[in-house]
Amino acid sequence: MLGLLGTKLDGIKHDERWTMWRPSIGAVMQKTWPVDRFELLYEHRFTPLADFVINDMRTCSPHTEVRPQLISLGENPWDFESVYDGLLTFAESYPFDPDKEDYFIHITTGTHVAQICLFLLTETGRLPARLLQTGPNHRAPKDNKATGKFDIIDLDLSRYDRLATRFAREQAEARDLLKSGIATKNAQFNALIGMIEQVALRSKEPILLTGPTGAGKSQLARRICELRRQRCGLKGKFVEINCATLRGDSAMSTLFGHVKGAFTGAMTDRTGVLREADGGLLFLDEIGELGPDEQAMLLRAVEDKAFSPFGSDKTVQSDFQLIAGTNRDLHELVKQQKFREDLQARINLWTFALPGLADRREDIGPNLDYELDRASQKLGRKITLNREARQAFLKFAQSPEATWQGNFRDLNAVMIRMATLAEKGRITEALVKSETALLQSHWNKLSRPASTRTDDDAALLSTLLGKDYTDKFDSFDLVQLAHVIRTCRQSRTMAEAGRRLFSVTRTAKEKPNDTDRVKKFLTRFGLSWELLTT
Numbered sequence: 001m002l003g004l005l006g007t008k009l010d011g012i013k014h015d016e017r018w019t020m021w022r023p024s025i026g027a028v029m030q031k032t033w034p035v036d037r038f039e040l041l042y043e044h045r046f047t048p049l050a051d052f053v054i055n056d057m058r059t060c061s062p063h064t065e066v067r068p069q070l071i072s073l074g075e076n077p078w079d080f081e082s083v084y085d086g087l088l089t090f091a092e093s094y095p096f097d098p099d100k101e102d103y104f105i106h107i108t109t110g111t112h113v114a115q116i117c118l119f120l121l122t123e124t125g126r127l128p129a130r131l132l133q134t135g136p137n138h139r140a141p142k143d144n145k146a147t148g149k150f151d152i153i154d155l156d157l158s159r160y161d162r163l164a165t166r167f168a169r170e171q172a173e174a175r176d177l178l179k180s181g182i183a184t185k186n187a188q189f190n191a192l193i194g195m196i197e198q199v200a201l202r203s204k205e206p207i208l209l210t211g212p213t214g215a216g217k218s219q220l221a222r223r224i225c226e227l228r229r230q231r232c233g234l235k236g237k238f239v240e241i242n243c244a245t246l247r248g249d250s251a252m253s254t255l256f257g258h259v260k261g262a263f264t265g266a267m268t269d270r271t272g273v274l275r276e277a278d279g280g281l282l283f284l285d286e287i288g289e290l291g292p293d294e295q296a297m298l299l300r301a302v303e304d305k306a307f308s309p310f311g312s313d314k315t316v317q318s319d320f321q322l323i324a325g326t327n328r329d330l331h332e333l334v335k336q337q338k339f340r341e342d343l344q345a346r347i348n349l350w351t352f353a354l355p356g357l358a359d360r361r362e363d364i365g366p367n368l369d370y371e372l373d374r375a376s377q378k379l380g381r382k383i384t385l386n387r388e389a390r391q392a393f394l395k396f397a398q399s400p401e402a403t404w405q406g407n408f409r410d411l412n413a414v415m416i417r418m419a420t421l422a423e424k425g426r427i428t429e430a431l432v433k434s435e436t437a438l439l440q441s442h443w444n445k446l447s448r449p450a451s452t453r454t455d456d457d458a459a460l461l462s463t464l465l466g467k468d469y470t471d472k473f474d475s476f477d478l479v480q481l482a483h484v485i486r487t488c489r490q491s492r493t494m495a496e497a498g499r500r501l502f503s504v505t506r507t508a509k510e511k512p513n514d515t516d517r518v519k520k521f522l523t524r525f526g527l528s529w530e531l532l533t534t
Contacts, residue, residue, distance in 0.1 A: 022056075023109045
C-alpha cells in the first residue's frame with residue numbers, strides 16, 4: 001500500500017489513541033486483509049510525526065514492512081501543479097513490479113488536492129494500482145474502533161451496470177443528434193459519426209469536413225455546435241460563412257473585421273466573423289477558396305487566438321473553435337501552391353470525409369422520411385406518401401441511374417417539389433414518376449459528353465491501345481472495354497461508373513467494391529481512370 005501521512009488524524013499522540021481510528025494505522029490493522037508493505041509518503045517538515053506514526057504502525061502490525069518515503073509537494077499544499085508534479089516524480093522513480101505485486105493507493109489521507117492527484121495518476125496508469133478508501137467503523141465495539149473499515153474503489157466503470165447503461169444512452173443520444181435524428185443504416189457513415197462524437201466532446205482543435213457539395217457538411221457543423229453546447233458548456237454563437245463568396249477587401253473585412261477608413265467605403269468599424277464566434281464555433285465552408293493573405297491571417301488566428309482587424313495595428317483576441325469544410329482536395333491545392341501547407345497541416349488534425357448520397361443508398365429511405373417531415377413543416381400542412389409512391393421513389397433513388405449529383409440538396413429539392421404539388425397533401429405514384437424523370441433529365445444535362453475524343457469505337461480504342469490493338473485482345477473483350485470507357489467518361493467518379501456497370505451483380509455481394517472492380521478491369525488493358533478522364 002502507498003499512502004500519504006495524515007498530519008491530523010494519523011498524528012493523535014495521547015494514550016487513548018489505540019481506541020481511536022487513525023487512517024494509516026487502521027489500514028494495516030485489517031485482520032482479513034493483511035498488508036505486506038506500506039510506503040508512507042511524507043514531506044521533510046513532518047519527519048518527527050512520520051517517525052512517530054511509523055513506530056505505531058510497526059507496533060500494531062509487526063508483519064507489515066513500513067517504509068518511509070520522503071517527497072516534496074511544494075510550499076503551497078493547494079497548488080495543484082506542484083502537488084501533482086511531486087507525486088508524479090515519486091511515481092516515475094518507484095520500482096513498480098505489477099507482475100509480482102499488487103498495489104493499492106490509500107486515498108483517505110492528504111489534502112483534497114493531493115487526493116485528486118493520486119486519483120488522476122491511478123486512473124491514467126501512472127500508478128499501476130487500485131484505490132483504497134478507509135474510514136471509521138462507528139458500529140464496532142469500543143475496543144476495536146481503531147481498526148475501522150475499508151473499501152476498494154473500482155475505476156472500471158464498465159462494471160457498473162447503471163452507469164454503463166447511462167453512458168450508452170448518452171452516447172446514443174449524442175450520435176442521434178449529429179445525425180439529425182435520422183436512423184441511418186450505412187455502417188461506414190455510422191462509424192464516422194461515432195468518431196466525430198468522441199472528438200467533438202473531447203477536443204477543441206480544428207475539424208476538417210470534406211466531401212462533395214450537398215453531402216451535409218454545414219448541417220453537421222451546426223449539430224456539432226449544438227452537441228458541444230449541451231455537453232461541454234459552449235457559450236458562444238455558431239457563425240458560418242462560405243469562403244467562396246469572399247473577394248477582395250471584403251474578404252478580410254468579413255473574416256477579421258476592419259477599422260473605420262481601412263478602405264474606400266469603410267465608414268464605420270466592423271467586428272468580423274472571427275470575433276463574432278468568440279467562445280463559440282466558426283464554420284468556414286469552402287475554405288479552399290480563401291486567398292493567400294486570408295489564409296496567412298487565419299493560421300495565426302487559429303494558433304494564437306489573436307489577429308489584427310483590417311487596417312488596424314492593434315491585436316484583438318477571439319477564442320473560437322474552427323470547423324472547416326471543403327469539396328476540394330487540399331493536398332492537391334498545396335501542390336499547386338494555391339493553399340498554404342502550414343494551414344493545411346494545422347486544420348488536418350481531425351479530418352472526416354462525408355460520403356455522398358450515392359454512396360449511402362441504404363440511407364435514402366430514412367432521409368426520405370426526414371425530408372418529408374421538413375417539407376410538411378415548411379409548407380404548414382401534413383404531406384403523406386402512400387406505399388406505392390414510396391416504393392416507386394426508392395426503386396428509382398436506389399438504382400444505378402440515380403447519380404445524386406447534388407446529394408442531399410437534390411433529395412431536398414425533389415421532396416419540396418412533390419410536397420408542393422401534392423393534391424390534398426398526398427404524393428402519388430404518378431407524381432413521383434413525373435418528378436424523378438425531371439430530376440434524371442437534370443442529371444443527364446450535367447453529365448459530361450459520352451466521349452471526349454470520338455464516338456467511334458475503333459478510333460477510340462486505337463487512340464488508347466495503339467494501332468495494333470486488335471492483335472493483342474479478343475473482339476469480345478474489346479466490345480466490353482469500349483462500353484466501360486464510355487461509362488467511365490459519363491461518370492464523375494470510378495465508384496459511380498462501377499455502380500452503373502455492375503448494377504445487377506453488385507447486389508449479390510455483401511461488401512461490393514465497385515471502384516476496385518473497375519480499376520482491375522482497366523488494368524487488364526493497361527489503362528487507368530486518370531487516363532480515361534483527362
